[in-house]
Amino acid sequence: MTPSADMTCEELMETVTAYLEGALPLSGRERFEAHHRGCAGCQAHVAQVRLVVSALGRLEPAASEDLSEEQAKVLEVFRTRGLHRREQRERDIPLGVGSERAALGDHIAYFWEYEREFDAIAGFLAAGASLGEACVLIGHDIANERLLASLERGGLNVGALVEERQLQVASVRSSADGLLLELDGRIKDAVHRGMPMVRILGSLNWGRGTPGWPSDREIMRLEAQVTTAAERLPSIVVCTYDVTTLPGPLLVRGGLECHPLTFRRDCLRHNEHHVPTARFLEELSTGSS
């Protein structure tokens, strides 16, 4: 108990919270207590802090309120909108393009022809950002940069969104399984951080031919599986398809047959050409499609 140096009153006041929290190292604690024992002013100060803390812990409610109605509403939401239900979900999430609304689990093919159409899909991310949702970009750097620039032009602080990890750029893997894992990880990370709604914007088609890029076949395997994976994850997935440069088979199979929904001419539509995941994958592996 020989303090290295005497603590001043000022120092004691600065460390009182650390002391009360038990966060001071032993030497600091000893110096604190040594000073405290000998200083009436500091004794009063510490006593007042304790009183404030204790008083805060005893704050009485102004009036106790009946929350049963609010709680009943919450239960109703659980009953009607829980993901354990298999029924059609209510479409009430602003998609951010056109004036369409989406539902959790949507997997949408976004066909675009002109660059302004591609730029417009940034609205999907902007809507998410303004609602405090998480956004994940997955695609070629050029596509990502273009989307980010478009968001910036729309008045969003992209740097801050990235820093807060509200906006993330996912890594591109060469296999469908790797890509699925990557997306699954990003979604779960966002959920863990308190953002249980994730918008994913894929533009994998831009990078075709880049070394290490997934082949068309892997992209199709991914697309088919995203539909089922998204069902119980709090996500909406939009995949962009450039109709002017992509080969027909990729547009038809990857775009049309893997997405239960399509977006074209400002309209979101159910897609009758969608092929169920299991069948699609089977046909892909036997080469019969």
Add this chain to the structure above:
Amino acid sequence: METSGKGQPPVSLEESALLEALRRGEEEAFARLVAAHHASLRRVARLYVPSPAIADEVVQDTWLGVIQGLWAFEGRSSLKTWIFRILVNRARTRAVRESSRASHTGPLAAESGAEPKPPGSPEHSPPDPDSSPERSVLSRELGERLRAVIDGLPANLRTVLWLRDVEGWSSEEVCSALAIQETNQRVLLHRARARARSALEPYLEDAREGTRRR
């Protein structure tokens, strides 16, 4: 170390069973969860948004998020911490929207959504156990002053002070819900308590006599 910390591991057996029940859609399990946290969520939401009605909306929105996120929640934190993270995010987003809409009137003004505190609330007895402040000291007047002081704090100080000293959370829980570092949390708590102490000093004079007996 943490005097009020419960320091549970993120996912207890009990909690993973609860999570399973929720995923199966068991309403009773969900009702218990709501009953356990609703009032506290509402109080915390109120720290961010200007009216009780908006706080209620934020809380509703939070529960919707919980419902939607259940399958993707991996239990890297406790369920409680996770729910409050969602709340804090939603409340912040909503507060930004509200402040751009109208001039902000202080939260916690006069009316307060405070409920009776759950058991296990703060004791914060420091390492040496001398002080048990007189209950009488917290007069109605002091309570009112305290609310005004909390109301006047910047949002980050207010939230930390509220969660730690009013709700009785451990520092780990607060750090986790607000996504801040331990040292940062302590700095915020220190500033908030210091401000509260100096604002209330005149009311605390009597207390000095009472706690000198050591």
